[in-house]
Amino acid sequence: MTRYDVIVVGGGPAGLAFARSLAGTGLKLALVERQPRTVLAEPGCDGREIALTHRSEASLKALGAWQAIDPAETSPLREARVLNAGSPFALAFDTGGTGEDRLGQLVPNHLIRRALFAVTHAQPGVDLLAGTAVSSARASREGAVAELADGRRLEARLLVAADSRFSAVREQLGIAAEVNRTGRAMMVCRVAHERDHEGIATEWFDYGQTIAMLPLRGRMSSAVLTLDAAGIEALAALDAERWGPRSPGASSRGWGG
Template identity: 50%
Template sequence: MDYDIAIVGGGPIGLAFARSLAGFGLKLAIIERQPLAALARPDYDGREIALSQRSVRILDDLGVRHLLPPGGVASLAAAHVLNGGAKRALVLDPARRRRELGKMVSNQDLRRALFEGVAGQDGLDWLVERDVEGIAFEPASAALSLNDGRTLRTPLVVAADGRLSQTRQAFGLGAEMNALGRSMLVVKVAHEHDHGQIATEWFDHGQTLALLPLQPRQSSFVLTLGDREIRELCALPPAALAAELERRSKRRWGSITLLSEPFRYPLVTTFAHRFVAPRAALIGDAAVGMHPVTAHGFNLGIQGQATLARQLAESARRGSDLGDLRPLRRYEQRHRLLCRPVFEATNHIVSLYTDERPHARALRGALLGLGARTRLPRTMIGTMLA
């Protein structure tokens, strides 16, 4: 065998998975099409990640949380959900024993910290600027054909190459895929009124807005509309786009100034039919690509890689075959049990709160009103972030 495990994809979840396996004497390869410099110094891409308390603990366990820049980590105290023109918000706050829901950190800083965490890791090889062109599964190994003409053999291939994963296709694992025909505009802004470290999700009529708190009077502004409308907004000059964001937010946060260029992300959700196959496993968005409205994508991904890593670490301690399907299936069972309810609930929320028919408007208003009068939302959030 050339490697004990080959990881396809050097994004945050692939890097976290490699770090989770440090210290077990395994020889790992990360296969990534980007050059090493792009992994070490990732560009800002507009995305800000809401880390749950559990994800923060995993980053602590990986020994990388301290590598995040102190000035780049913001507290997430609570979340407010708004419906149309209703003035009353559904307040989602943490369980009583906690003071915050989690942390806000940029995807750029998170990727940089995870890269630094695995840099120099014993037994880890970087196969960068390479693609997997084919995979042949044999009884005792998987043979990966790379675009540089090299063939690697390994007991296990782990795909961490995103929701449109080509590796998943090479595994022969299908997925539920839903291209929503809508896109997000994401831009970092400064605004007049303070956010109070509160994230706001606003299901307005014909659009969805989100304000994710960063530093004082600075936030990530997220606007979801049809693809064509988002393209047109991204093409506006900065002053004109800022004025449009003020108008669409009804100046809820006062005057707005852009602090970054706008980024456009088409919305596609995925859920793999299976997360594992003989000598193959999916993690991160390759397994489950969430709608971003509930901010669970990264959190589910980093929990999933930790679950798989624990199974493989136990196999390594026993000297067992790392590609044995039995521990892989235990990972699949546990991760599906975690992800499926959240995936379905998120899709139902998006469907209901973007439906402009009169009966849907009435129902979502009634549901938010019920939530505002009960302890259920607080209990659910506290459970998810435990």
């Protein structure tokens, strides 16, 4: 049995940010993640661009993670427009005379993960237990106990389940959650275009399908298409020729449900 003040299960952005927020408190933390350390240090690109508000950027700065993200990899989000099917009207969002030149920043998800890991993994008081999963967990008024797949047994005053929205730890602790499965899936890809997007994000909603165009640096956007799962499966199966000519950096980045 190894004793800690806090056990954090999950080395994604939520778990890493929480562990980082406890820096300087003197607390002893165990950070448990099933993925190997090498993947945490250099996460693969999953195609997702995360829209960060000014407050989110400030939070990452306070954690020391924002400084680890290359500014050349971020894209300013100046405005956003939401369209509804065939309606000629749009719901527009801008800075509204706040004096800001943007609503926020678009940052690749894998760079946020990499930056948070860079500032957290060697943090004093943090034991990173990577490459192993939690096989069982229980909690009571006296504290929490987590047994790992490699045989180790951890005890702490607090157990934090940050192992995704489908948290296995949450289920083991009997914490109820309602999951609404819509039968939809998404495809994400980067596309090049001739006209300037001017830093404006456009989202179009229709019955059965949606598409968002998120402005990236240069004349490039991240296209996010939502269809029924079968429709996305069919698109993902198309060969390169069916997608047309590709510019450097405009290739498909991936898809997922």
